[in-house]
Amino acid sequence: MRWRQLLLALALIVPAVAFEMAVLSRLGLPGATPDLVAVLVGALAATCGAGVGSIAGFVAGMLLDLVPPADGTVGVWAVGLTLVGYVIGSRYSLLTRSRTATVAEVALAGPVAALIRLLLGGLLGDSRVVWQSVPTLLTTDLFYCFVLATLVFPVVVVLARRLTPAGEARIS
Amino acid sequence: MLLVVALSVAVLGLQGGAVRSANHGASAVFGPLERGMHSVFSPIGRFITGLTSINSKDRELARLRDQVASLNQQLANGGYQANRAAELDNLLRVAALGRYRVVPAQVVAVNIAQSLAWTLTLDVGTTDGIQIDETVLSGNGLVGRVSAVSATTCTVVLLVDDTSSVGSRLAGTLSIGVTSGDGLHPLSLQMQLFDPFADMKVGERIVTFGSANYRPFVPGVPIGTVTSVQGVKGQSGRIAFIKPFVDVFSLDLVGVVIEPPRTDPRDSVLPTPVATPTVTVTVTASPLAGGSATISPSPSASGG
Numbered sequence: 380m381r382w383r384q385l386l387l388a389l390a391l392i393v394p395a396v397a398f399e400m401a402v403l404s405r406l407g408l409p410g411a412t413p414d415l416v417a418v419l420v421g422a423l424a425a426t427c428g429a430g431v432g433s434i435a436g437f438v439a440g441m442l443l444d445l446v447p448p449a450d451g452t453v454g455v456w457a458v459g460l461t462l463v464g465y466v467i468g469s470r471y472s473l474l475t476r477s478r479t480a481t482v483a484e485v486a487l488a489g490p491v492a493a494l495i496r497l498l499l500g501g502l503l504g505d506s507r508v509v510w511q512s513v514p515t516l517l518t519t520d521l522f523y524c525f526v527l528a529t530l531v532f533p534v535v536v537v538l539a540r541r542l543t544p545a546g547e548a549r550i551s
Numbered sequence: 552m553l554l555v556v557a558l559s560v561a562v563l564g565l566q567g568g569a570v571r572s573a574n575h576g577a578s579a580v581f582g583p584l585e586r587g588m589h590s591v592f593s594p595i596g597r598f599i600t601g602l603t604s605i606n607s608k609d610r611e612l613a614r615l616r617d618q619v620a621s622l623n624q625q626l627a628n629g630g631y632q633a634n635r636a637a638e639l640d641n642l643l644r645v646a647a648l649g650r651y652r653v654v655p656a657q658v659v660a661v662n663i664a665q666s667l668a669w670t671l672t673l674d675v676g677t678t679d680g681i682q683i684d685e686t687v688l689s690g691n692g693l694v695g696r697v698s699a700v701s702a703t704t705c706t707v708v709l710l711v712d713d714t715s716s717v718g719s720r721l722a723g724t725l726s727i728g729v730t731s732g733d734g735l736h737p738l739s740l741q742m743q744l745f746d747p748f749a750d751m752k753v754g755e756r757i758v759t760f761g762s763a764n765y766r767p768f769v770p771g772v773p774i775g776t777v778t779s780v781q782g783v784k785g786q787s788g789r790i791a792f793i794k795p796f797v798d799v800f801s802l803d804l805v806g807v808v809i810e811p812p813r814t815d816p817r818d819s820v821l822p823t824p825v826a827t828p829t830v831t832v833t834v835t836a837s838p839l840a841g842g843s844a845t846i847s848p849s850p851s852a853s854g855g
Contacts, residue, residue: 394588397581400660400672401588407800412663437553445577447585447672447704448662456666461553493665500667507667507713507734516665 383542384427388435391535395419396442410519414489416443418527420464421488422535425481429468436464440492452503459495463488482528489524490517578701582659585704586674589659638804641690645806649771649820652810653688654679658802659704667734669695669712669799675807676703684767686759686808692796693717693759693774694805696767705807709799710774711737717768718760721751721777722818727760730774730793737800740775740793747787751780756821757793765811771820 395415404412416439424432440457443449467484494517501508639655646653656673675681677700687694687707695715699706708715711732719730719742726749730742744751755777761770775795782789 394584397584397588397660399663401585402592404661404663405658411665414663414665433553442577442581443663443666446581447578447699447701447706448660448668448670449666450662450668450670450698450706450708451666458554465554496665497667505667509667509713509733509735512667512735520665 381427381431384423384431384539385434387538387542388423388427388431389438391419391423391538392416392435392439392442396439396446400446400448408519408523411489411493411516411523413523413527414493414520415527415531417460417463417489417492418485418524418531419535420460420492421467421485422528422532423539424464424466424468424488425485425532426536426539427468429465432464432468433461434464436460436462436492451507452500452505455496455499455503455505456492458499459492460488462495463492478532482532483525485532486521486525486528489527490520493517493520578699578704578706582672582674582676582701582704585660585672589657589674635804638690642688642804642806645688645690645692645772645820649769649816650812650814651686651688651769651806651808653806654681654809655804655806656687656705657804667713669709669715669732669734669737670698671707671709671802672704673707673805673807674704676701676705678702680809681705681807682809686765686767686769686772687805688772688808689797689802689805691773691798693768693772694797694802697807707805710740710795710797711799717774718762719757719774720760721749722756722758722821724749726751728791730757738794738798739778740795742777742791742793744789744791747785747789750784751777751789751791753777753779758818758821761815769808769811771812771816771818773821 399412399415403415406413420432420436420439423435427435437457437460440460441454443456443460444453467488470484494513497508497513501510642653642655645651654675656675656679658671659674660672662668662670673681673687681697681700683697683700685697687696693710695707695709695712697705698708709732710717710730711734713732713734716729716731718727720727721744726744726746728742728744730740732740742757757774757777759768759770759772759774762768773796775793777791778794779792780789781792
């Protein structure tokens with residue numbers, strides 16, 4: 380286990396959850412809330428691999444499901460973010476890709492996780508899931524996540540490089 | 552494996568005790584964290600701080616800049632505090648008119664839009680006497696109800712949330728119905744009137760009817776104004792669209808009703824619609840007299 384990377388993931392995700400719910404969601408932006416947490420999970424997965432990515436996704440998802448204003452089915456965000464963290468992490472270990480492509484993939488983490496969360500919520504009979512609102516929600520989410528990913532991904536790469544012993548970092 | 556855990560929590564643990572205690576734990580940890588975040592980021596004016604460099608050789612300049620910055624900050628804070636005082640004033644007015652006992656609270660966190668739940672967190676909890684299923688109101692009207700509470704925070708489900716519905720009454724009448732949100736349009740609620748023959752006109756206002764034992768809703772809290780009515784008189788299931796008094800996007804200071812009124816305040820909490828004399832104050836500055844003020848009361852017959 381790469382403990383340093385896991386600690387880094389925790390140290391980034393916990394304040395990010397609080398920041399997302401206390402500040403980002405109150406900005407009153409049209410459509411979705413800029414999903415800093417999902418972008419972080421995507422960035423961590425892309426730099427540290429599938430193992431760290433899925434654990435980060437699980438922790439972040441459980442926090443999004445449990446932390447106070449959250450209300451409703453617990454575990455739906457956890458499923459979405461675990462899957463996203465795993466998929467991005469495992470894809471990254473297969474091929475080295477350009478920075479832009481990775482940022483785009485990290486940006487997709489937000490809307491994909493949200494879509495999985497909504498589908499699962501719908502399946503489990505969450506009456507709040509209204510499909511009319513989903514297209515705008517996901518497109519605005521993609522836009523915000525892309526902006527966030529261009530800012531967050533380089534920072535995560537630098538942090539992971541600093542904290543990880545030589546030879547373990549995947550980013551070239 | 553994590554996926555299995557998350558899925559099984561989602562499928563099985565809907566109301567489980569473990570989930571609830573996890574929720575309590577999360578709120579115990581994140582309540583203070585969110586409050587911290589809020590206190591750091593909320594008053595934008597506080598960002599204006601002295602950014603003067605210490606190693607500047609002109610100390611006087613630095614000192615003056617410092618002073619300007621701190622005065623600017625005070626100015627910005629003044630606006631913020633005036634706004635807050637006005638909100639508190641409004642809240643006090645509503646609490647006094649309805650004889651509700653209210654604990655003022657600050658909104659510290661709002662649920663993310665992707666979760667589709669219109670909920671928010673307040674900075675008061677069981678230590679402040681808050682219990683589950685209490686009414687939350689602001690100086691303008693009904694906000695929602697308390698759905699979960701921890702020691703220092705509580706969660707409020709807003710009126711526009713899909714799971715909210717509140718027994719409501721047309722002001723000035725005995726016609727009652729149920730008002731609910733659809734979770735999609737935060738600026739429009741829907742009221743379904745029980746009596747198919749009741750009169751319902753655009754511009755009429757509705758208040759809460761009051762739940763059994765005043766939980767979760769105390770009576771008499773203003774909800775909103777009828778903007779349009781769907782269906783014809785006599786038809787069952789008529790729907791009135793309601794514009795709520797409370798703007799969910801600008802909620803900041805709210806109050807939790809911890810003690811209901813002894814008697815139903817009826818319509819007394821509603822802002823008075825009768826013609827109020829508007830006082831026009833004209834101040835003309837003249838160099839000799841120092842200033843002369845003309846006060847002319849003019850009754851305006853608007854209202855409805």
